[in-house]
Amino acid sequence: MQDSTTADSAELTVRTLPVGIVNVRFGQNVTVVKPCNIYGCAIGDDVFIGPFVEIQKEVSIGDRTRIQSHTFICELVTIGHDCFIGHGVMFINDRFAKGGPAKGDKTLWCRTSLGNNVSIGSNATIMPVSICDGVVVGAGAVVTRDLSVPGVYAGNPARLLRRLKIN
Numbered sequence: 001m002q003d004s005t006t007a008d009s010a011e012l013t014v015r016t017l018p019v020g021i022v023n024v025r026f027g028q029n030v031t032v033v034k035p036c037n038i039y040g041c042a043i044g045d046d047v048f049i050g051p052f053v054e055i056q057k058e059v060s061i062g063d064r065t066r067i068q069s070h071t072f073i074c075e076l077v078t079i080g081h082d083c084f085i086g087h088g089v090m091f092i093n094d095r096f097a098k099g100g101p102a103k104g105d106k107t108l109w110c111r112t113s114l115g116n117n118v119s120i121g122s123n124a125t126i127m128p129v130s131i132c133d134g135v136v137v138g139a140g141a142v143v144t145r146d147l148s149v150p151g152v153y154a155g156n157p158a159r160l161l162r163r164l165k166i167n
Helices: none
Strands: 037-039 077-079 112-114 135-137 151-154 159-163
Touching: none
Parallel strands: 077 112, 135 151
Antiparallel strands: 151 159
């Protein structure tokens, strides 16, 4: 991208958006390791957020949840209490319902909901789904469907490897 002061043929318009922490509702005892881009969301008590994390508006993070570095949590995601989100996890809200990106048409976006005591391994991709309490998603898994049975899931697409009993 050219800087507007060095453009030869036309004047460029560059829109700069604020970065950092903007319009966030924090609970008590929250730790955020900078740099992060967190805006328009709600963060519960005793939450840890590692560096290079982006959490967008209309996201809710439950108490005692840990979010590791380089994770992207897009709009319309709800994460329950006592969850673990590994390094580099990507949440997706656009299913490309019309064969391509929604191009900002939020009516095409879908919600994602994680229950309590959910652990997501590093580099997993979470499509718009609902995940029940007591689920472990393995590293690198791609979750394309709702996970309604507590258990360990892995693969692409993520499949149940074994059931877990939750208390």
